[in-house]
Amino acid sequence: MTVEGTVIVGAGPAGLACAAALKANGCPSLILERADSLGSSWRRHYERLRLHTAKAHSALPGMPMPRNFPRYPSRLQVIDYLEAYAHANDIGIRFGKSVVLIRRERDWVAETDDGDTFAAETVIVATGLSNVPVRPVWGGQATFTGALLHSSEYKNAKALGAGPVLVIGFGNSAGEIALDCAEAGLDVGMSVRGPVNIVPLEMFGVPTATIAIAQRHLPYRLVDALNGPFLRLRYHDMGRMGLSKSANGPLADIAEKGRTPLIDIGTIAQIRAAEIAIYPGIETSEGKRVRFVDGRSSDFDTIILATGYRPSLETILFDCAERFHGADRPGRGELQPGNDGLYFCGFNTASTGLLRQIGIEATAIAKSIAGR
């Protein structure tokens, strides 16, 4: 079928923000969503998840989060908000439409796995940074006899057995899942392969992402230098915890490596209290016995791979490498790489919060499409 205006792929925050921003500019659109509901990644996330960015800076364009939401809304509140946002903006979504290929004829054409085609003048890809779980493999992993799951499959600590748990990674999911397990009384370890950055959820009562917004016009290395003494004071004992500090500050790691710091919502206190043990990378495992690169070894009943996701745009785009200059996603600030009516929203992490960044990008994309 031919769609009037724009086809948007994905009904997460980015797709919904783009549809609403287009509507505000008088431009029609249709969202194609592979799941049977909007905000599907938020429905899947672990139960205790709350936003770590303040609600005031996490809303999508044109609709603040409700006054009765707390500063850091829960996962279910985020879903309620997304539902209300789609309803208020009368956003058109076709569910159960998994786009398998985006190609160019006279118009752009999105092909879905059930053989449908949707042709439109412009297409916005809003399939998310967190599309496909990254699952590292180590020698002997296949012999592991416990439960091996990715963080995307973790719901709560109750669903695990009583035995020891190893969480691999030191991102925000890793930190929060390890905390969840420790608070449930489980014996928890974290396997941390390389140097890391840690920032508190709040500094002097102000959300860290909100401080990053206030500092956003300063060079990121200067901001890292300004915040450095406070962070060093707060996390002076990283070495004693078994962690090593990244040579870069948190903002430089985000800007140059796309690597977000651990936003500490209580994990560090549990590490200091030895309720969470820190191990280095895994060398090998045999049965439930995991051997680490420093020669230590221990038995685990559950291993949780909190090792992130990849956008996997190459599975739906024929010219990813050329379009992204050899990368697997658009560069920072590149909303329409190729300048040919194919747009991308939500593919670059931001110290100021990705939801806020999505709103900014959606607004800019809608303006660009309206001006075509």
Ligand SMILES: Cc1cc2nc3c(=O)[nH]c(=O)nc-3n(C[C@H](O)[C@H](O)[C@H](O)COP(=O)(O)OP(=O)(O)OC[C@H]3O[C@@H](n4cnc5c(N)ncnc54)[C@H](O)[C@@H]3O)c2cc1C
């Ligand atoms: C655990 C976690 C916590 C986070 N917390 C915060 C936070 O506190 N603050 C913040 O600012 N950001 C946070 N983020 C980052 C970010 O804001 C969210 O990931 C947000 O959901 C990104 O929105 P999105 O629309 O880009 O992607 P998603 O929410 O992943 O939505 C993408 C949608 O596209 C659909 N889709 C994918 N492929 C196809 C296809 N081929 N065809 C059709 N549909 C498809 C998916 O089903 C999904 O519904 C968090 C991320 C994670 C993983």
